[in-house]
Amino acid sequence: MQCPFCKKAQNTKVVDSRVVKSGRAVRRRRECLRCGERFSTREEIEIVRLRIIKRDGTRQEYNRIKIESGLRNALQKRPVSEERLQKLLNTIERSIQSLEKREVKSKVIGRIVMDHLRDVDDVAFIRFASVYKSIGSANTFNKVIQDVLDE
Numbered sequence: 001m002q003c004p005f006c007k008k009a010q011n012t013k014v015v016d017s018r019v020v021k022s023g024r025a026v027r028r029r030r031e032c033l034r035c036g037e038r039f040s041t042r043e044e045i046e047i048v049r050l051r052i053i054k055r056d057g058t059r060q061e062y063n064r065i066k067i068e069s070g071l072r073n074a075l076q077k078r079p080v081s082e083e084r085l086q087k088l089l090n091t092i093e094r095s096i097q098s099l100e101k102r103e104v105k106s107k108v109i110g111r112i113v114m115d116h117l118r119d120v121d122d123v124a125f126i127r128f129a130s131v132y133k134s135i136g137s138a139n140t141f142n143k144v145i146q147d148v149l150d151e
Contacts, residue, residue: 001041006035011033014028016028020042025042053105054106073128074121074124074128113132114132
């Protein structure tokens with residue numbers, strides 16, 4: 001790890017380590033062995049080598065940012081904190097990982113997102129479902145709302 005201060009040293013010493021983000025990341029306090037400055041780094045678990053099979057059959061690498069963007073759009077102007085959003089993202093990713101597959105259909109991921117989002121905010125769930133399910137009519141939209149109310 002290169003020191004961000006002196007930019008020359010490649011050797012640093014770990015002074016302290018702490019688990020953060022519900023065990024999904026590790027925060028390390030480091031000290032440069034050359035200049036003595038201290039800085040923090042964060043190591044995060046990431047889903048590697050997971051490919052998503054899109055509706056049209058194309059495949060692409062898993063991208064957490066896409067799920068986060070969809071959730072942010074659905075949760076816009078809703079009373080959900082950033083911390084709660086990050087926990088939701090972590091929960092969704094754990095559910096995807098638990099499938100233990102190298103390729104997952106986008107439909108399956110959308111379903112996982114909706115299942116977890118329903119527990120967080122009904123309005124956000126309906127927003128996400130309207131895009132995910134490509135709701136094109138008021139009657140279909142009304143049915144989704146009624147399903148949420150029935151639960």
